[in-house]
Amino acid sequence: MSYKALYRTYRPNSFESVIGQQHIVKTLQNAIAQGKISHAYLFCGPRGTGKTSVAKLVAKSVNCLNPKEAPCNHCEFCETIQAGIHPDVIEIDAASNNGVDEIRELIEKVKYAPLQAKYKVYIIDEVHMLSQGAFNALLKTLEEPPSHVIFILATTEPHKVIPTIISRCQRYDFVRVNVREIQHRIEEVLKIEQISYEEEAVRLISQLADGGVRDALSILEQCIAYAQDDLRAVHVNEIYGIATTQDKLKLINAIFDSNVVTLMSEIENILQKNIDIKRLTSDLMEILK
Numbered sequence: 153m154s155y156k157a158l159y160r161t162y163r164p165n166s167f168e169s170v171i172g173q174q175h176i177v178k179t180l181q182n183a184i185a186q187g188k189i190s191h192a193y194l195f196c197g198p199r200g201t202g203k204t205s206v207a208k209l210v211a212k213s214v215n216c217l218n219p220k221e222a223p224c225n226h227c228e229f230c231e232t233i234q235a236g237i238h239p240d241v242i243e244i245d246a247a248s249n250n251g252v253d254e255i256r257e258l259i260e261k262v263k264y265a266p267l268q269a270k271y272k273v274y275i276i277d278e279v280h281m282l283s284q285g286a287f288n289a290l291l292k293t294l295e296e297p298p299s300h301v302i303f304i305l306a307t308t309e310p311h312k313v314i315p316t317i318i319s320r321c322q323r324y325d326f327v328r329v330n331v332r333e334i335q336h337r338i339e340e341v342l343k344i345e346q347i348s349y350e351e352e353a354v355r356l357i358s359q360l361a362d363g364g365v366r367d368a369l370s371i372l373e374q375c376i377a378y379a380q381d382d383l384r385a386v387h388v389n390e391i392y393g394i395a396t397t398q399d400k401l402k403l404i405n406a407i408f409d410s411n412v413v414t415l416m417s418e419i420e421n422i423l424q425k426n427i428d429i430k431r432l433t434s435d436l437m438e439i440l441k
């Protein structure tokens with residue numbers, strides 16, 4: 153079997169499994185169930201918060217061969233859309249295809265009916281990277297989209313998307329996922345992967361992820377590669393150059409006691425461990441708050 157990254161393996165394949173974006177998921181699910189489908193959506197929010205995963209869920213929901221409240225995940229369309237190989241669900245990374253020619257070519261094809269599915273779904277990721285010319289070409293299509301087409305535009309930087317595009321879309325703002333929810337997800341994955349762990353290690357990883365579930369799983373993957381089947385806080389500390397709580401407390405105590413000798417030796421100790429000083433400084437400030 154070929155290797156598949158953790159974040160791909162554990163990418164949400166149902167609305168229920170999307171983490172931390174309940175407000176969006178509920179609204180979309182209700183709208184789709186009532187047949188109120190918009191022809192243009194704009195998904196904004198930080199990286200790794202589920203924008204393209206939810207876009208795929210929308211594509212599956214509107215095209216599933218066993219339509220119910222949620223995509224069945226078993227029909228040919230659900231499977232090929234999830235795998236990214238359905239001919240009517242077109243994913244474009246605007247960061248690498250940002251030229252006016254590519255967008256024109258794409259828009260040229262918009263008018264043709266879907267090959268197999270009910271809707272043609274265009275998922276344009278990092279849409280803010282499109283050139284001005286490409287934006288204009290897209291705008292024309294968004295003004296009068298054919299009834300069989302759904303555009304889902306995703307961006308981490310909505311302020312760079314021209315307002316005329318934004319005003320044509322139904323906008324959804326994805327939020328950073330809170331540490332507790334990320335922690336919970338990491339623990340679920342570790343249990344499925346049958347890897348024992350220390351809670352502190354999971355807590356550290358969820359903090360490093362900065363609200364992104366995808367980043368959390370990538371960090372977890374790196375830590376597992378190092379720790380093998382027993383994940384400890386010390387592994388995360390070593391990989392990411394984080395000082396241990398004990399080291400941090402020693403430093404703070406030395407500062408409060410005005411004990412220069414101990415302070416210098418603690419700093420020496422930390423430097424030898426290749427600790428990320430910038431992170432250490434912000435951690436210390438966090439503790440002192």
Ligand SMILES: [Zn+2]
Binds near residue numbers: 216218223
């Ligand atoms: Zn299906």
